[in-house]
Amino acid sequence: MxxxxxxxxxxxxxxxxxxxxxxxxxxxxxxxxxxxxxxxxxxxxxxxxxxxxxxxxxxxxxxxxxxxxxxxxxxxxxxxxxxxxxxxxxxxxxxxxxxxxxxxxxxxxxxxxxxxxxxxxxxxxxxxxxxxxxxxxxxxxxxxxxxxxxxxxxxxxxxxxxxxxxxxxxxxxxxxxxxxxxxxxxxxxxxxxxxxxxxxxxxxxxxxxxxxxxxxxxxxxxxxxxxxxxxxxxxxLDLLEGEVCGRVDSSSHIQGRVVIEHGAEVVASVIRGPVVIGAGARIEGSFIGPYTSIGPHCTVRSSEIDYSIVLKDAVVEYVGRLEGSIVGKAAKVTRRESRPSALRLVIGDNSQVELS
The missing domain is CATH 3.90.550.10 (Spore Coat Polysaccharide Biosynthesis Protein SpsA; Chain A)
Structure with a gap:
């Protein structure tokens, strides 16, 4: 056959x-x-x-x-x-x-x-x-x-x-x-x-x-x-067995089935599985909730992500919470702190953005 x-x-x-x-x-x-x-x-x-x-x-x-x-x-x-x-x-x-x-x-x-x-x-x-x-x-x-x-x-x-x-x-x-x-x-x-x-x-x-x-x-x-x-x-993710191969600092908390691949770093963060963190990714001062995949070489800083897929090389910074989201390769999602307070978007064809 x-x-x-x-x-x-x-x-x-x-x-x-x-x-x-x-x-x-x-x-x-x-x-x-x-x-x-x-x-x-x-x-x-x-x-x-x-x-x-x-x-x-x-x-x-x-x-x-x-x-x-x-x-x-x-x-x-x-x-x-x-x-x-x-x-x-x-x-x-x-x-x-x-x-x-x-x-x-x-x-x-x-x-x-x-x-x-x-x-x-x-x-x-x-x-x-x-x-x-x-x-x-x-x-x-x-x-x-x-x-x-x-x-x-x-x-x-x-x-x-x-x-x-x-x-x-x-x-x-x-x-x-x-x-x-x-x-x-x-x-x-x-x-x-x-x-x-x-x-x-x-x-x-x-x-x-x-x-x-x-x-x-x-x-x-x-x-x-x-x-x-x-x-x-x-x-x-429900099929995963937890395995921590990357670095997790003493101020971070890993809960449930979590895979942290080689070269990934978790700093001052909470990871609640099932979650996978890709090789070379860095999670800093953030919460990663259940059923989230963080791709290789991503950066997540001062943010919360839950039930989402973040593809390789993406950056998510200073975002209150992302839920049910898909972030494409090398995309950047960040919060603008300067005044005037406004949304600034650069999005491609057939994209979808939902604002609270």
Whole structure:
């Protein structure tokens, strides 16, 4: 079995963060989202992984390299434009051959991994041609939605329906055998101008092939929006074991599960976990509250930060309290002390600022 990991796309819902970084490489708990998927794939015993890349190919390739850090062998597959998930399968035909494969969307986070789903497909030994993962959601119109028969078999799929026929959304992990290639070649672009994987799976069903489903009982999230990213960060931090490798002075207090990486310094501060402080960061005279990730080489001075993500090289100084926030790489958030008292903002396209 092989794996196909999709790491193209523009990440428009995460702008401005994704103007300068691939969305799949945005970190939760100081680790890129994409790493969680690759680690899960490696735990399934899969060695050959194709990574589909687009306009952020250079950054993705420099970060993942040959895949050896994950115990896999990575081949890179170029997708010239984001033309749909089925199109990603189409351009990957040579790499995939006739092997079974897992298709994993690189911006998805599944707490607990995918090993049990992959094993179920393997046990079926050809009795199933495709397997999809589903999760119950409150807003199914935003997703591909499945309709199941009484026996749990997949009857049909609908992509982003205005009137959803169920509340079962497609999770961004699929398992296919070789029959998907003919299905992908036989479908037409949707009204969005893309080759939809839902249409290709529907074609499998129409051709009398077997499509099974599994319900994800644990946490799953498409981390394509700021609120989801913060929630994913919370859950990833809940998995951490505390470890202090950096320097903590005698006037600081560490409470709960806290990771302080090598080279980080905590001075006259309170850190209440779960929290991760990245390598080379400096926390001075501040409070860092639960479910916060401070990236490498950040500076936090005389501030309070809670339930937030601060990316590498950012500076937060003299700020009363930040909560539920995402601070981009090398960004600076500070308080102006001089008169006249006023707000001064320099923010990019698609930014969001909320003032109390």
């Amino acid at each position: 092989k794996a196909l990991v999709l790491s193209g796309g523009t990440g428009s819902r995460l702008r401005p963060i994704t103007y300068t970084s691939a969305k799949q490489l945005v970190p939760i708990a100081n680790k890129p989202i994409l790493f969680y998927g690759l680690e899960s794939i490696a735990k399934c015993g899969i060695k050959d992984v194709g990574v589909v890349v687009g306009e952020t190919a250079k950054e993705v390739m420099e970060t993942l390299e040959d895949g050896s850090r994950f115990g896999v062998n990575i081949s890179y597959i170029r997708q010239d434009r984001p033309a749909g998930l089925a199109h990603a399968v189409f351009v990957s035909r040579e790499f995939l051959g006739d092997d079974d494969f897992v298709m994993y969307l690189g911006d998805n986070f599944i707490l607990g991994g995918i090993e049990e789903f992959v094993e179920a497909f393997r046990v079926a030994q050809g009795g199933v041609n495709a397997q999809i993962l589903l999760a119950k959601v409150e807003d199914p119109h935003r997703f591909g939605v499945a309709v199941l028969g009484e026996d749990g078999s997949v009857v049909r799929l609908v992509e982003k329906p205005e009137v959803p026929p169920s509340d079962l959304a497609l999770v961004g992990v699929y398992i296919f055998d070789k029959h998907i290639h003919e299905a992908v070649r036989s479908i037409e672009p949707s009204r969005r101008g893309e080759l939809e994987i839902t249409d290709a799976i529907d074609r499998l069903i129409e051709d009398g092939l077997s499509v099974s489903s599994s319900i994800v009982e644990g946490y799953w999230k498409d981390l394509g929006e700021p609120e989801a990213l913060l929630e994913g960060n919370r859950l990833a």
